[in-house]
Amino acid sequence: SFVSLRQRILSAVQKNATRGDPRSVIRAIDQFCSQKEWAMNVGNEKGCILDSVVSEVNPATVLELGTYCGYSTVRIASLLPPYAKFITLEFNPDFAAVARQVIAWAGLEDKVKIKPCLVEGASSDWIPKIKEQFGIKTFDLVFLDHWKEHYLSDTKLMEECGLLRKGSVLLADNVICPGAPDYVEYVRSSPRYKSHYFRSHLEYTKAEENLWYLGIIE
Ligand SMILES: Nc1ncnc2c1ncn2CCOCCNC(=O)c1cc(-c2ccc(F)cc2)cc(O)c1O
C-alpha cells in the first residue's frame, strides 16, 4: 500500500537513528531528505541558525507554529533547560502523529507539548487559549514555520493576546520561499520590532532563503 513521505521520514529515523539521541534523529532526517526525497524540514543549514538563536535566547517558554515531522521541534527541545515550557501547534493531524513518534524516538516527549489543531485556521483558534491552557504568560521565543499567509495575522493575534513582551524573539522561516511579504513589510515598518535576517538557503537546495529574526523592543 502507499507509504506517505512523512511515514518514509519516520521509518528512516527508526532505522538509522539511535533512540534517545536527538542529534542522530536530526542527522537521519537530513540524510534522507538530501539523498532520497526533498521535504520541508527547516534543514541543517537553517537549523544551525535556529540552534544559535535558541542557545542565545535560552528561553523558558517557546511556541512553534507548524510542527510538520518534528525536525525543528527536536532541534529546539534538545537545547532547552529542563524547566522550559515548549508548545508546538500542528494543523495537520497526520503530521502531528508522525512528529509525536519522531520526538519520542529522540527521547524528548516530556519536554514538548504538541497541540494538534484539528480545524482550519488552527493556530488562530489556539493562540487565544494558550494562556489558560498551558499557564503561559508570554513567550520568550516563537518559531514561525506554518502557513506563510498566517505569519502576519498570527503575530498580530499574539500581540493582541498579550503573549509577547519586550525582549520576546520571533524567528520566521521561509520569508523568501514560499515567502511572507506582508509579514516582512509589517514588521520592518513597525517601531515595535528590531528586525534583521540571516542569509541562508532553502532546505536541501541552493536557492536563496532567509531566516527572519525579530526582537521586540517595545
Ligand atoms: N498551526 C498551524 N496553523 C495553520 N496551518 C498550519 C499550522 N501548522 C501547519 N499548518 C499547515 C501548513 O504547514 C506547512 C507550512 N510550511 C510550508 O508550507 C513550507 C513550504 C516550503 C516549500 C514548499 C515548496 C517549495 F517549492 C518550496 C518551499 C518550505 C518550508 O520550509 C515550509 O515551511
Ligand SMILES: [Mg+2]
Ligand atoms: Mg519552513
